[in-house]
Amino acid sequence: MAKKIIILPKEIREKIRAGEVVERPASVVKELIENSIDAESSRIVCEIEQGGAKKIKVVDNGTGMTPSETELSLERYATSKISVFDDIMRLQTFGFRGEALPSIRAVSELSIESKKQNSEMGFLIKTEGDGIVEKKPQAKMNGTTVEIKRLFFNVPVRRKFLKSETTEFRHIRRVFIALALVNRKIHFTLFNNGVLNLDFPPSKDLSERFSNLLGVKGVQTLLSFSRSNGAMRVQGVIARSEDAQSRRDMQYIFVNRRWVQNNLARKAVYQAYGKSLWGKHPIFLLEITLPGTEVDVNVHPTKREVKFRHTREIFESVFTAIKDTLTSKEQLPELSKEKNFAFKEERAQFLMREEPTLFSTDNDEKIQRRMERSMPKGFWQLHRSYIFASTKTGFMIVDQHAAHERIIFDRIMRRKEPLPPQMLLFPLNVDLTIQESEFLEANIEKFYEIGFRIKRFSGNTIVIEGVPPFVKEIEEDLVHEILQAMIEQKRGKEVFSEIAREIACKVAIKAGKELEQEEMNKLFDSLFATDDPYSCPHGRPTMIKFTADELEKRFRRK
Ligand SMILES: Nc1ncnc2c1ncn2[C@@H]1O[C@H](COP(=O)(O)OP(=O)(O)OP(=O)(O)O)[C@@H](O)[C@H]1O
Ligand SMILES: [Mg+2]
Incomplete structure (x- = not known):
């Protein structure tokens, strides 16, 4: 009842x-x-x-x-x-x-x-x-x-x-x-x-307080940003994807100084990091300031949620602020101007005077020349795969294949017009499978955009007459590899970028290739000119950085 x-x-x-x-x-x-x-x-x-x-x-x-x-x-x-x-x-x-x-x-x-x-x-x-x-x-x-x-x-x-x-x-x-x-x-x-x-203790600076907090966790770099868009301001501090964590507890969103849970802003942040997170959670602190009329704080008894009036603007402002910060050229690690990778010249000479038996006692000029030869300048390649370079605050290691992949992918995606082909002196004939042939047929204009010049010869045989400017060598296997990789993928809407990604992956220099100083130099320059130098198109990191501070800790100097 x-x-x-x-x-x-x-x-x-x-x-x-x-x-x-x-x-x-x-x-x-x-x-x-x-x-x-x-x-x-x-x-x-x-x-x-x-x-x-x-x-x-x-x-x-x-x-x-x-x-x-x-x-x-x-x-x-x-x-x-x-x-x-x-x-x-x-x-x-x-x-x-x-x-x-x-x-x-x-x-x-x-x-x-x-x-x-x-x-x-x-x-x-x-x-x-x-x-x-x-x-x-x-x-x-x-x-x-x-x-x-x-x-x-x-x-x-x-x-x-x-x-x-x-x-x-x-x-x-x-x-x-x-x-x-x-x-x-x-x-x-x-x-x-x-x-x-x-x-x-009181602190003027947001990143100072944030790093106070994170200090123990060994986060490599914190990047600060602050942008205004009309009456709205988005500012904060973020760490790079390489510092992403398995837990979400280093994420803070504030709206008009209020600590809130907000999926919209969080999604914008994750999207700005893109694929480079690998399922991990980025460290970020985001402060959104906007007129009180643009946000309702009275939607939840604990005040932990807010409602925005213009959700799209918020999303875009947060997304752009974070994306720009992650890819900003100002935030790039500065390569040190110092030429000697191993240690400073004065120090080297000093050592020589101290221990004459270890070094020849020839005249200074000869010593100088030998020193230049034995101490690599600028870049140093390890196992023909990784490139070491000193930075202002320590050193970095770049994965040559991942870096080159990023450079090629960027070149394709940022083209304003179809890339100019290099015409082959000896065109290459390739016999395709039916599947490969169908895929190529359906996407031929995309390959044209990227710089390929391909003609159908007869049946499923094609002739490659021109290749993109960044392709050094082309052979039958490579053509099959690219097409097969594309066929195996569950294709989404973005076929073009997938093709670009596969081509970048297949034609980029491989691990195991020895590089000249000049080549490494160029690789670094081109990498840092890309939209996102920190990860390859598949989202893997292209570089890892170490600070002198970390080294000192490892050697227990600190
Ligand atoms: N630490 C404090 N110092 C001075 N005044 C206080 C303090 N704590 C509470 N008060 C006074 O008591 C009032 C009631 O506090 P209470 O937290 O219950 O409500 P509120 O802060 O006004 O609103 P809300 O429920 O949203 O927190 C406050 O408005 C304030 O005037
Ligand atoms: Mg109160």
Whole structure:
């Protein structure tokens, strides 16, 4: 039988609403720290015990509250941050609902102490769920301290569903880091079970704070960017695909300083990285700033989601900003001007004087000449496959085949008109299989674009009269290899780029080919002139970089 409709008693209502705002200890940390930020604090300290289940304490030195404000702050819909609904669009603060403190209070033992700068005494209130346990004036420093004990003590289901202490603390740490990243003028400190866990002194620079955080993880390079598009600004810090991780926890998206989950922006980032991720997750921090009228922050009880008005513009701005940054020429590693790869000349000569027996004592000129011969200049090829080059900050290794593939692919894709063929002195006859012949027939104009000149001879036999400018040699096997590779692929819409990719792969110099200095020189120049020098058309890296810093660490100098 259907039950009667009743209005739920206040106590149950509060708990249900609280459940929406306070999902887990990390949500409490987020709300409390956001309040401290809104109160213009310059110092925020957070203490956690047992993953927040036992204790969460946030101490700030912000504006503080009068005794009556402190009391009011625990009531529902009590906020100092908006007064009419449209204020939400002009919002400069994190809070606006007047929901956080009453929700937290409903499911915990809460104590709040606060003192305004010009008052002599502070004020303390202790509550347990709905009930007030204590209320009294209290000596205190300027600012506010909120302490939450026994979270969910009166919601056994929630308490039971808390994950392990480590997992809950991981969530807390992530929230803490997110807030510290965007509020860089504030000094943030986090303690876990009495032990200092994170400390972020004030910092002007986003990438400085981000690398503070990543330092230990050995990320090679962080690239900063900042672009404006009308009233919208997209800025941030990213790491290259070579530093991509198996987990997603080094990804942060902020919209108007609010830490959010946003699939649109995330997708734009992943697309900008393209194939080079190999199923891994890039490290990025993205800050989108736009007028309040362009974004709705009031779509989710925890404020973790936002809705954009112009989704396409957002997508494109993020995509372009990241793509440009990843491929920007300014971000390329600078090859060092120093000619000697191994070590500096002065140092070399010094060594020679010290140990004359190891080197001949011939005159300086001869020594100089010998030194030049024995010390490779600029580039050095290992196993006829990898090229070493010193950079300003260390050295890099380039995979010659992958690099050449990228150069050829780029040449094909960036052509403004069909590539000019080199006509063969002795045209090549090739007998095709029926499948190969059909594929070629169907795509002949694409091969023409790339620089091939092919005629049908008779039946399935063709004559190749011209080849693209980058093809050094052509033989029957190569033609079969390219066509077969194309036939085996499940073809999508982009047949042209697939053909380009296969041709690039098949005609690029192979591993095992010895290269002259001049050839390596050209390879580097052409590679860095491509749209994406860091990966081959299949998405594999073309180069790996090492910093002097890493070497020093490996040799335990640091
Ligand atoms: N650390 C603090 N320092 C000074 N004032 C505070 C602090 N925490 C809370 N307050 C005051 O208490 C009010 C209620 O806080 P609460 O977090 O419940 O709501 P809110 O921040 O206004 O909105 P939201 O529910 O969106 O967070 C705030 O508007 C603010 O005036
Ligand atoms: Mg708040």
